[in-house]
Amino acid sequence: MTQAWQQAFARVPELLAAHIQLSFSALLLAMALCLPLAIWAARAAKVAAVILGFASLIQTIPALALLALFYPVLLGLSALLGGGISALGFLPALLALTLYALLPILRNAVTGLTGVAPAAKQAADGLGMTAAQKLRLVEAPLAAPMIMAGIRTAAVWTIGAATLSTTVGQASLGDLIFAGLQTQNWTLVLTGCFASAGLAIIVDLLLGMIERAIRNRRRIIAWGGTAVIGIGLLFALLPNLGQRDDVVDIGAKGFSEQFILARLIGLRLEEAGYKVRYHDGLGSAVVFQAVAADDIDIYVDYSGTIWTNQMKRTDTVPADDMVNEIAKWSASEHGVTMLGALGFENTYAFAVRPEDAESKRLKTLDDLARVSSGFAFGTDLEFLERPEWAMVKAAYPIQFKEARSFNPTFMYPALSSGEVDVISAFSSDGRIAANGFVVLEDGKGAVPSYEAMLLVAPGRGDDAKFIDAIKSLVGAITVENMREANYKVDREADKQSPKQAARWLDEHIKNGKDQ
Amino acid sequence: MNSAPSASGPAISLQNVRRTYGAITAVDNVSLDIAAGSFVALVGLSGSGKSTLLKMINRLVDPTEGEVLIADENVKAVDPHVLRRRIGYVFQNIGLFPHMTISRNIAIGLELAGEKNGRQERVIELLDLVELPQEMSNRMPHQLSGGQQQRVGVARALATRPGLMLMDEPFGALDPVTRDSLAGQYKALHQKLGLTTIIVTHDMAEALYLADRILVMEDGQIKADATPAQLLSGGVGDEAEALVAIPRAQAAHLIALSKTT
Numbered sequence: 001m002t003q004a005w006q007q008a009f010a011r012v013p014e015l016l017a018a019h020i021q022l023s024f025s026a027l028l029l030a031m032a033l034c035l036p037l038a039i040w041a042a043r044a045a046k047v048a049a050v051i052l053g054f055a056s057l058i059q060t061i062p063a064l065a066l067l068a069l070f071y072p073v074l075l076g077l078s079a080l081l082g083g084g085i086s087a088l089g090f091l092p093a094l095l096a097l098t099l100y101a102l103l104p105i106l107r108n109a110v111t112g113l114t115g116v117a118p119a120a121k122q123a124a125d126g127l128g129m130t131a132a133q134k135l136r137l138v139e140a141p142l143a144a145p146m147i148m149a150g151i152r153t154a155a156v157w158t159i160g161a162a163t164l165s166t167t168v169g170q171a172s173l174g175d176l177i178f179a180g181l182q183t184q185n186w187t188l189v190l191t192g193c194f195a196s197a198g199l200a201i202i203v204d205l206l207l208g209m210i211e212r213a214i215r216n217r218r219r220i221i222a223w224g225g226t227a228v229i230g231i232g233l234l235f236a237l238l239p240n241l242g243q244r245d246d247v248v249d250i251g252a253k254g255f256s257e258q259f260i261l262a263r264l265i266g267l268r269l270e271e272a273g274y275k276v277r278y279h280d281g282l283g284s285a286v287v288f289q290a291v292a293a294d295d296i297d298i299y300v301d302y303s304g305t306i307w308t309n310q311m312k313r314t315d316t317v318p319a320d321d322m323v324n325e326i327a328k329w330s331a332s333e334h335g336v337t338m339l340g341a342l343g344f345e346n347t348y349a350f351a352v353r354p355e356d357a358e359s360k361r362l363k364t365l366d367d368l369a370r371v372s373s374g375f376a377f378g379t380d381l382e383f384l385e386r387p388e389w390a391m392v393k394a395a396y397p398i399q400f401k402e403a404r405s406f407n408p409t410f411m412y413p414a415l416s417s418g419e420v421d422v423i424s425a426f427s428s429d430g431r432i433a434a435n436g437f438v439v440l441e442d443g444k445g446a447v448p449s450y451e452a453m454l455l456v457a458p459g460r461g462d463d464a465k466f467i468d469a470i471k472s473l474v475g476a477i478t479v480e481n482m483r484e485a486n487y488k489v490d491r492e493a494d495k496q497s498p499k500q501a502a503r504w505l506d507e508h509i510k511n512g513k514d515q
Numbered sequence: 516m517n518s519a520p521s522a523s524g525p526a527i528s529l530q531n532v533r534r535t536y537g538a539i540t541a542v543d544n545v546s547l548d549i550a551a552g553s554f555v556a557l558v559g560l561s562g563s564g565k566s567t568l569l570k571m572i573n574r575l576v577d578p579t580e581g582e583v584l585i586a587d588e589n590v591k592a593v594d595p596h597v598l599r600r601r602i603g604y605v606f607q608n609i610g611l612f613p614h615m616t617i618s619r620n621i622a623i624g625l626e627l628a629g630e631k632n633g634r635q636e637r638v639i640e641l642l643d644l645v646e647l648p649q650e651m652s653n654r655m656p657h658q659l660s661g662g663q664q665q666r667v668g669v670a671r672a673l674a675t676r677p678g679l680m681l682m683d684e685p686f687g688a689l690d691p692v693t694r695d696s697l698a699g700q701y702k703a704l705h706q707k708l709g710l711t712t713i714i715v716t717h718d719m720a721e722a723l724y725l726a727d728r729i730l731v732m733e734d735g736q737i738k739a740d741a742t743p744a745q746l747l748s749g750g751v752g753d754e755a756e757a758l759v760a761i762p763r764a765q766a767a768h769l770i771a772l773s774k775t776t
Contacts, residue, residue, distance in 0.1 A: 117610070117613075118608075119606075119608035119609065119610035120610050120611075120612055120613070121610075122575075122606065122608070122610050123604075123606075123609070123610025123611070123612070124610075124612075125575060125599070126573065126575065126599060126604035126606070126610075127599065127600070127604070127623060127624055127627065127671070128595075128596040128597065128598070128599035128600035128601075128624070128627060129596060129627060130596045133596075133627065137612075137623075138612055141614045142612075142613070142614060217614060
């Protein structure tokens, strides 16, 4: 237990620094945008209605959706301007969080500025102040406590929402929460939650202190609070200073196998002298674009996913041909190097409880179709929208009673507890064998092959040292080894971190070679 | 920093001045000459246009038609904020800046003018002038009574030594005792400093007491223009008569009361 906490806490400083950098930048940008807008809006009621309406509209978009939206927008923009804009990581996270911070700052600043006593404004005019002097000497100081309260609200929101930036590949304390959720590592989840909540509480207290000091005109306290925030920020920026050497960005989708493989690649690269950085939890749709755009340097994808999602193919070809065609296509269309298949497959496998398999004599998907009207279907978050599901439905007359989506972590317990009767499991998942689930055969070959393979970004394709470091992984991982590594991370008791599982896998591969 | 009276206040001239707000005419074609150094009261009921007329002199309101001249200079020829710095302005709601000390409130005109030297001395001089103790200078406005606040308002208006003072119901929100003493003290200041003062009030008794010339306004027009003595002797119009009747009746009532006791 204590070891788990230590491991979790070891990641906090780096992620906390990234979290602070991101939220503070977003807050600063939002302030820079809002304050002039608020001054304008305070002088023109129509402008106020339009601007506040827009900011309120943004607030109705869930933060997660807003983050996801910026990816295609920035990609399009980058294509339009001939490249150069990074659609992944800091920029989309910054923009989404900035938009999210607009409303509280704007609304409070407009309320504060319009709420300045008319007598004070009349006196300012009567004394011969120019508009700028009136703003600086009268309106701004009188509205300051209200404006500060808005900034304080925005700061707490931004720090909270910044945990979601993990999904667009920006490091934050959300990395701990998302990774912990995927691998059922509650220590990791709690550490991430406590760290981000703690940060929000401390910032809120400090800003609250400054707000009260401004209200009561106590300059020293106001500047003292600002200084404490400044020092904190400086510490958050420290890791950035002097760290300008070559860092490899390794991408991973949001499940344990991907985390483990990313760490395995990382281990090999570190041995070769590279520094590495992990981007966990990237969506299937985002991650290929990211490698093509050099936002990440390398990741593992599955042949069927590229085949259907990226190449938009609906025909089924033999596994080897598919891998070769993907290699040609990715090189010619995107400059992405398909370095090779790792040696195991992770396909969609329909799994049922052993009791059902026996009593209802279920062996194949044809058998499943026969009983499907009485079955509840559990899937991961994306399967129902994926072309594979359409292919399966086209090949077999399956019509489920109901379908429910789960985070993959909860899909397996849902099947064993009887909440659902069949799940779209992953064939390399250790929890299938561990639970004794029965995988149904796809006799018609409706689901394409899902060979795991290494995809390398255009910018790294010619880096011989880089390629050398990871080339030995090609064909080196058996499905049994992958299942065992996955199970080490996914099981309930004696959990291991993806890094530990990756080390185990690494040694297994090396020993295998020695024999 | 001498405390000798500034040169006598300027003369004011309004020529065919009109101000409309949509269909409403607040000031209707008023022409008026005010001699340098005079103390003029604009009296009328609410909505008679007296406040609008006053604000056209320091351009808080611009006339729809007509010209306003101060010491023969058209006010349009000067930037509004430059013009206003030369004119003292005091109004009913005072408008002290709540986040500034009394000292900074009083000296704000000097601050705007960029005068750095002798601000503190001038503040003390002005506190003396409006009969406030010097210790007040470090207090905040909310720590002062209404009467003290308006004294600060007057001091602030006088800080840059304007020749012209515009006062819009300056004592309207004060209790009668404070109001009476402040009015008396201001009258003395007006004479001592040789100011031109225009005061807007709805209280005829106050106007009769303070001013040397009284203008009665109704529906945006000047219905009577007379000295206090002329007003009291009658024959200057029904509007003026109606306004004078009130203090006259009150005074008669008080005299009758005192005789019965």
